Amino acid sequence: MVDSTDEDSPACGSCGELVASSSDQRVVTSLEEGEAAYEYFCSDDCLEVWETTNTA
Numbered sequence: 759m760v761d762s763t764d765e766d767s768p769a770c771g772s773c774g775e776l777v778a779s780s781s782d783q784r785v786v787t788s789l790e791e792g793e794a795a796y797e798y799f800c801s802d803d804c805l806e807v808w809e810t811t812n813t814a
């Protein structure tokens with residue numbers, strides 16, 4: 759049985775695509791309740807969308 763939660767294959771925080779399949783991936787570190795959280799994006803465009811929706 760294979761564990762499907764593969765830490766080496768994060769999904770884009772915006773569109774859900776596997777970031778590993780993109781050559782233009784971005785990683786953003788954010789703080790959530792005092793803990794570092796990593797957000798992965800497949801492209802600048804997706805990062806931009808995420809930043810827009812996460813900025814009041």
Ligand SMILES: [Zn+2]
Nearest residue numbers: 770773800804
């Ligand atoms: Zn994406």
